[in-house]
Amino acid sequence: MTLSSDSELAKVYGLSPVDLVPEVADEDLPLDQFIERKVDELLDLRLRSIDTWNKEMAIISELTCRRVQRQDIERRVLEALADRWNLSISQHHSGKRRNRHANQSREGEHQQMLIDGFLPWKRDALLFGPGGVGKTTAAVAMAWCVISGKSFLDYQIASDIKGKVLWIGSDGGDGAYEMWQNTAEDFGIANDPRWEKGCVFWGADQEAGTGAWSCSPSNLCELKEELESNDYALVVLDSWKAVLELAGIDFGIGPVGTVVRFLQALIGQHCSSLYLHHPSGNTKGKGISGAGGNQNVNQIPYAVHELRVEPSSEDRPKCVRWIAHKLRGYQSREFLYRLSDDGFQVVEGEVITNCADQLLITISDLEELGTATTSHAIKNMNSSIAPATVSNNLTTLRQRQFINKSGSSWHLTHRGKLAVNRMIK
The missing domain is CATH 3.40.50.300 (P-loop containing nucleotide triphosphate hydrolases)
Structure with missing residues (x-):
């Protein structure tokens, strides 16, 4: 009788050759692989809605016996879950870090x-x-x-x-x-x-x-x-x-x-x-x-x-x-x-x-006159409004991309100019 090879058995039963490799016992694994396996087992248990406390503590005991601290176990379980869900919370990453320079904001990146x-x-x-x-x-x-x-x-x-x-x-x-x-x-x-x-x-x-x-x-x-x-x-x-x-x-x-x-x-x-x-x-x-x-x-x-x-x-x-x-x-x-x-x-x-509309018109007027559009100039033009209110409204307008800042001067964006045009029509 001739024994079939692993590749032949895999072909017959529709399995990957890897599936036919017997699982290595815990004690035979290198320490890093042992920790990874136990963390995955612990995470799988904790994703279940039933009480698995006894099994969880057994795994934690195995890890602490290998001198893995309890807080490190808890941290790694959360990181493993984040990896499964493609959430970026840890320092390791597979891609090259992208260099970004000034004025390279992505679409929708401004803070609302x-x-x-x-x-x-x-x-x-x-x-x-x-x-x-x-x-x-x-x-x-x-x-x-x-x-x-x-x-x-x-x-x-x-x-x-x-x-x-x-x-x-x-x-x-x-x-x-x-x-x-x-x-x-x-x-x-x-x-x-x-x-x-x-x-x-x-x-x-x-x-x-x-x-x-x-x-x-x-x-x-x-x-x-x-x-x-x-x-x-x-x-x-x-x-x-x-x-x-x-x-x-x-x-x-x-x-x-x-x-x-x-x-x-x-x-x-x-x-x-x-x-x-x-x-x-x-x-x-x-x-x-x-x-x-x-x-x-x-x-x-x-x-x-x-x-x-x-x-x-x-x-x-x-x-x-x-x-x-x-x-x-x-x-x-x-x-x-x-x-x-x-x-x-x-x-x-x-x-x-809310004095946003008034400030947009003020900046538009100052730009047309070719004069300074600094915060100080805008506040002087709106002396009836408290300075803090002006400052906070400028921040809000900037976040909503109606204005931007160059040095100490404020300027209308394309969106801001459209808003002013609608107001003065």
């Missing part, structure tokens, strides 16, 4: 704003502050602005973008839904059809037998499918520590930076994201580092905002100080506000109104 002055479009923002300061209240108000198209707080400039909101309430167990619902009732929007249809809540549901959402691989897969099948404008995560802890990730030494970059890449393909964070200890006077603990939560996001309680005084009631520490393209600013019967009310600080 979902909520002017607060939330950039398809970028992430962190909102942090002590418990009870009003983070959930502020986030619900922002969600309503996204759904309704209204402006927010000190920026009275409505966005061109609006849409649905996915609210992930992982903090507070079953009580998260009630808190979210009560806040909407306080604003008088809970029964508004736009809110009912426009804001979707994810949270623990004991009756349905589902737990709170976390950033585990299986839950990330659920989020990916939801974003791909629905047209969301904003995802709210309440709160950072909850989604990390529920996934077994240590906020202090765990791969928090990897999680932030993963969510940036995943959610940013579709919409904006807002993370609510309750840092430990007193944050007053610490600035952006007041977010505490793992500094990746405030260093990586595109925007960082802080809320701080301001006690009442003789001339004003108790209110909240909003500090915009970081928002790329904008200057840092702060103002005071309070929740009144009519919604949020700015108590102290300049309210930025």
Whole structure:
């Protein structure tokens, strides 16, 4: 009897010759291949919706016995998942890095704003502050602005973008839904059809037998499918520590930076994201580092905002100080506000109104005269408008590609000239 070769068997059974090669035992693998195999096995387990904790811990034990640190295991699992989904979050890449020079912006690359002055479009923002300061209240108000198209707080400039909101309430167990619902009732929007249809809540549901959402691989897969099948404008995560802890990730030494970059890449393909964070200890006077603990939560996001309680005084009631520490393209600013019967009310600080059309006409007039089109000249021509309002409107016009800047001078783009022509006709 003549034995068939592997290639002949493969041909008969429609298999690849590789399929006929017996799998190498774990103990016979080089260390790098062993780690890669175990990470893939661990990821496959975590992508399942059933409880696989025992098997997961067995794999983790095998890896730690090979002196692989737990936080490195968790980081590598997330990176492996990102590789499967073609999300760029790690330093390794297969292609050659592309050199780019000035004035080589790609189509649609200019930064749009979902909520002017607060939330950039398809970028992430962190909102942090002590418990009870009003983070959930502020986030619900922002969600309503996204759904309704209204402006927010000190920026009275409505966005061109609006849409649905996915609210992930992982903090507070079953009580998260009630808190979210009560806040909407306080604003008088809970029964508004736009809110009912426009804001979707994810949270623990004991009756349905589902737990709170976390950033585990299986839950990330659920989020990916939801974003791909629905047209969301904003995802709210309440709160950072909850989604990390529920996934077994240590906020202090765990791969928090990897999680932030993963969510940036995943959610940013579709919409904006807002993370609510309750840092430990007193944050007053610490600035952006007041977010505490793992500094990746405030260093990586595109925007960082802080809320701080301001006690009442003789001339004003108790209110909240909003500090915009970081928002790329904008200057840092702060103002005071309070929740009144009519919604949020700015108590102290300049309210930025929309004077964009007036500024476009001013720049057009200055260009026709052949005189300077600097910020100083534009402000002098619009002395009735607060300087900060002029500056912020110029930033908005630049982001929307109506104007550009050369040195210290502003100039109308082709889009800006068309807008002016429409206004003066």
